[in-house]
Amino acid sequence: MIATPAVVAHGENETSTSTSTSTERLPAPDEQTLDRLIAYWNAANYLTVAQIYLRTNPLLREQLTPAHIKPRLLGHWGTSPALNLVYVHLNRLIAETGQDALYVAGPGHGGPALVANTYLEGTYSEIYPRVSADTAGLTRLVAQFSTPGGIPSHVSVPTPGSIHEGGELGYALVHAFGAVFDNPDLLVTAVVGDGEAETGPLEGSWKGISFLNPARDGAVLPILNLNQYKIANPTVLGRRSREQVTAFLHGHGYDTLWVEGDDVREVHRAFAEALADAHHAIRQIQHEARRPDAPPLTATPRWPAIVLRTPKGWTGPHEVDGVRVEGTFRAHQVPLAGVRDNPAHLAQLERWLRSYRPDELFDEDGRLVADLADLAPRGDKRLGATSYANGGRRTVALTIPDWRDYTLPIDPARRGADPYETTRALGELLRDVYRDNPTTFRAFSPDELASNRLGAILDVTDRCLVAPIDPLDDRVSPDGRAMEVLSEHLCQGWLEAYTLTGRHGLFATYEAFAMVSASMLIQHAKWLQEGARLAWREPVPSLNVLLTSTCWRNDHNGFSHQGPGLIDTALSLSGEVVRVWLPPDANSLLSVADHCLRSRDHVNLLVADKQPHLQYLTADEAAEHAARGGSVWDWAGTESELGRSPDVVLAGIGDVPTMEILAAAELLRRFVPSLSVRVVNVIDLMALLRPDLHPHGFSAPLFRALFTDQTDVVVGFHGYRRAVHQLLHGRPNSGRFHVRGFEEQGTTTTPFDMVVRNNVSRYHLARLAVEFARTTAPGSDRLVTHCETQLERHHDYVREHLEDLPEIRDWVWPGATVTPPRD
């Protein structure tokens, strides 16, 4: 297939990268070093194949028999030789230069390769002592792979040195960039498979260098492995010409170093040169940028990238049963099947394994021979042991100013009297978090920080762009650390890796479009869940997502901009990890945000709209409300005044629904003053779950204290009503909860008038309350008539005046001054 000799060549468009043989450049390996690199690679390849096939006899000290083979053969061979090649050469680079490095394996289904290498370098046995550096440990190593009670077949949480799960493809590069922001000493080598390179998120990730400042950030070295095939198909990039791939990377801002071939020695030689060149170029860029007298950056530096074009399943079976395997899609998973039942395949497997000469690689006790073991770096410099991949070890708690200093003064006598943009107060807190944590906190947003009222951040740091800056730009510079890029995938992925390497952050985004990266959030939650079970993985800062520009207040954008679905996505994930907060006002948002920024190992969704909203709680009340998860707002109901248990409970969850619940309560008070009404607010959505299902779940007595056991509850909820339904299952008489929330309206009209059009409307809620109240109190009929009239009036009014009825637009909580209806 690939018969060209190995070459290293700079891309056709290569321009500025220095490749002079400065003293810093890693010299080319001599022949003896090359021998040892190849032998080390053979050991890694050997252990890769052994993991896929063997359940015992790991060093072939006995002749291979069917009993040595696993009953089911599962794993991915095709990508593994290239992953091993990169690992071995990185080992040398690190050992020789002391470079701090992290390895991101995009083709993460090549798990056995990474496991093999972390075993060979010693990290694996240190973390998992049962898998010791001897024959017994080797036996466990091969037996555990892809078997019950063992390890999954891809790079995953239990893999030492990994911050990147190899399952859902597309995030290798975005994770690499997230890891190096504010980590100036770190080099992340990110192997990108040409399969993964077809995904949208990966294609979108190349632009990371436009946000990478060599003065303060580390470096990413992408290695695009063109092995030409996926599971069944050729890859798109694998079939492009060299000239075109070079132009592609050049267009993305990279200078390409090519390594191509299938001659083992020549490819190793060429790769060593390419890696040395790339590393040297990176160091040069950093050196220039970090000089004390360095001028400001005025363009994106041209970073190096390597294209490694080697056969899929390289060194594996060339043909099986007369059909070509090596270098084709047939090498993707397990090239030799049915090994237990097919003696010819068994013999071919044995030849394949022995081709790596295990007897020369491992000593009598099953240890890697010392001469090879010496090639690996030492201690925490090892790729499997680096603290960068176990970010909890590097985490420094944020310096967070007292959130109470940012709260609004609320006079309990004038609750709900004045509107304020809820997220603006958070922006002020975040401004000072930025200021006080200049290298360990970043906010990420798709071009929306200011729009989301978090613009105070820009008082202390610019928006980041490492590119030519125009005088017309507003607070944009290469030194900025506010991360704005029009890609939810990049925002989410950068933050994931930023936190997994021990730093803190927040992703602020449009609620509806948060679903764009929902699958990433799911995978990250799974990672955290898994990581919490591994004692050696120390807790990392939580992933905080602020959903704003919510479904209730997006003015003119219509249905495509309305969607609270990320709440539903989060609800199904592990209760150990996921938290969903719906603060009703600014002070409660501040309290929750403070909690989330200090938390570890969680995914925190915070849902709070950016528009002006009424404000209710004092700082103390907000803190208590958030800690409890939900409270009775006695000041809003009539229960205490009337001195009897409620006829109906009104519950608000979320900012807009809370206002509507309060407005409904006011209607009830005005029209049906003898009705005993309790008003409840829930801020912690997961608290609705039974405590056996979520650690925040309201205890049975607390649930009863909020909602009683029997009384009907009218719920105004921010999201889809079924999200609440599912949480209430198994609570006493859950059918008495009448939830109204956001509904897919499918209407062409703009949502101006949603205050009445939607299901959390005060008029709808008030009507429901009298419908489901225990008693029919005097005034109920008048209330129903009033609500219907208002709904009609409003419908007509907004069409004539193009804005809400004044009594809706200007409504505030009237406090103790509620007057009876005049009519």
Place this chain on the structure above:
Amino acid sequence: MIATPAVVAHGENETSTSTSTSTERLPAPDEQTLDRLIAYWNAANYLTVAQIYLRTNPLLREQLTPAHIKPRLLGHWGTSPALNLVYVHLNRLIAETGQDALYVAGPGHGGPALVANTYLEGTYSEIYPRVSADTAGLTRLVAQFSTPGGIPSHVSVPTPGSIHEGGELGYALVHAFGAVFDNPDLLVTAVVGDGEAETGPLEGSWKGISFLNPARDGAVLPILNLNQYKIANPTVLGRRSREQVTAFLHGHGYDTLWVEGDDVREVHRAFAEALADAHHAIRQIQHEARRPDAPPLTATPRWPAIVLRTPKGWTGPHEVDGVRVEGTFRAHQVPLAGVRDNPAHLAQLERWLRSYRPDELFDEDGRLVADLADLAPRGDKRLGATSYANGGRRTVALTIPDWRDYTLPIDPARRGADPYETTRALGELLRDVYRDNPTTFRAFSPDELASNRLGAILDVTDRCLVAPIDPLDDRVSPDGRAMEVLSEHLCQGWLEAYTLTGRHGLFATYEAFAMVSASMLIQHAKWLQEGARLAWREPVPSLNVLLTSTCWRNDHNGFSHQGPGLIDTALSLSGEVVRVWLPPDANSLLSVADHCLRSRDHVNLLVADKQPHLQYLTADEAAEHAARGGSVWDWAGTESELGRSPDVVLAGIGDVPTMEILAAAELLRRFVPSLSVRVVNVIDLMALLRPDLHPHGFSAPLFRALFTDQTDVVVGFHGYRRAVHQLLHGRPNSGRFHVRGFEEQGTTTTPFDMVVRNNVSRYHLARLAVEFARTTAPGSDRLVTHCETQLERHHDYVREHLEDLPEIRDWVWPGATVTPPRD
């Protein structure tokens, strides 16, 4: 900002595209034509601004006063002038050449531009007669924009000529390609904003040309509009050099035509030339490929792309209050704010509006003057009227062979006796659907058709790749129509546009990774919901998604590959649109698939695993089961034999859970023979909803006939248990439903042993059944002990033998031959 003169130039890397002045090339416009094009453009720009600002006085026949201005100003001016420019020149191209064309507006928040143009060409008034082509209609046109009861501010379902919603960015190009597959006469012009160009899905979409066969498909002309700014930030591509952008597009396979500048006349002249060149190049590629003696394609043709570099908010206010606006991010939305209260702004708005000279553009009655109206194409050639954008008009029902011809023969006496790969039968049906509908059906999958047991399709068509083909490739060719690309975004987006333009298809994907494109599915469902309300939009083929490689059987991949969350996402969407099917076996999958392929305007999720599963239903039974949505499987329970109402109901939903429910039923029959057990199966998940919430909802009597009113129900469910909880809310005594489903396990072990480890395990389910049964029947204790013993045995067995216990691995439904326990 941009001061360069307008130029048209071919990109630096341009190589093969012919630009010879053949007779087919549209000639350059003469000066008079250029005058008219610019005047038409002025009319479009005028109406764009008028929509954003005015509620009346649409032609400024009176001096502008605050009363003419909307109370809230909402909309996007910045992108609109470029959208209008493209539209006007496309009009000329269509009118002169008769080209069938569709306009995809990536910067779709520029809605007023598209509305303005469809109004000017007459389509809008034909579809919405109230918005007539006169002053009264113009008044309604401006008043309706972004106001209650009116239209949203972006290109959306009600916009004539659109198949693309302008809300969630990233899908302009993928929709363009999906539209032209198998539409050889169609040219889709896709404007890509440089903001959208930052998204991962958009970056991933450029590769569409690697799947575009000029012999049978139409063409896409991307127009990258580099206006340099997003809401607040510069764009990444906007700050790259011309050389780099050209290399970027060259690397993607395009030859770039540049149009740059801010001189109106020169840009118009240059754009006319570029469009003519691009069109000519496209026609040449198609002409070559469509010659009877054309050789097979051996490479991706080099298609043209245009880069249009014009100022953001071009022709709008250059400065406002001394601050530069035109050509900056400040022009993004509404450049002049507070117009009602600020006389200077009001005056500036009036000057701006009058700068387009409305009096010269519209006649006394408010009609576009005839000389300009003549520039637009006629009839269905108009971009707003093309049937391609109203795909129901083009839809031809699929020829579908009788699905019963593909069913498995099931002997009712031997139900559940033999395993079969459920999706394989579907593959055979799809093979013949492909064969019988050679231009109107395609299946899309991320490299997994064969892996998903749909490989029969490849007997009648190759996998598509328009690139060099290697002899080692397996059934890959430029003529193939099986669409495999490692991108859920591309699969989903291509299928969306393929169906919106009136063709049929299926997206088959890994269940867990279906979440990657979940947000697209949401947006598509919203589109269909909205479209169904518009009488002029005719129903289009449904979007069918087959979720396979499900969470229960993925062998070695671990937690990242397990996730049934798309069900939860779908449940919240409109019941008018969404259907979720969980066929328990192959025959029921065939019946459901037949239904889905014939359906219109739905999003159908089909969840069926590819691995071998037991088979239960005859074809007739499967058809009835699917039609009812759920049935009692009398043969599996003891209710009839014992002749009394059930003590407990077991319900299975999904293939694996159904098997486990049956195995639990067998355990109950063996150990507790006197217990009356009913076994129910549900295939249509939405049927669990009350009928007032979903059209498929079981009526109250039917629900009672399946589940009784009081008896406890043990449910084995495919997905997260809370998905069922939410559907049952409001059903009688919903708390009696004990649902066990997939749970986030967060374990490093592989899921081999999930049959016992997970919550739908037969042993767990059987234990639950005796726990919740009305009576404690003899044998219950022995059953519980047996279950506990088996769970322990299995745990140990799988770790020793690396596979399931034989009685679990080989379990089949024993039919009438159940024997009592021996111990």
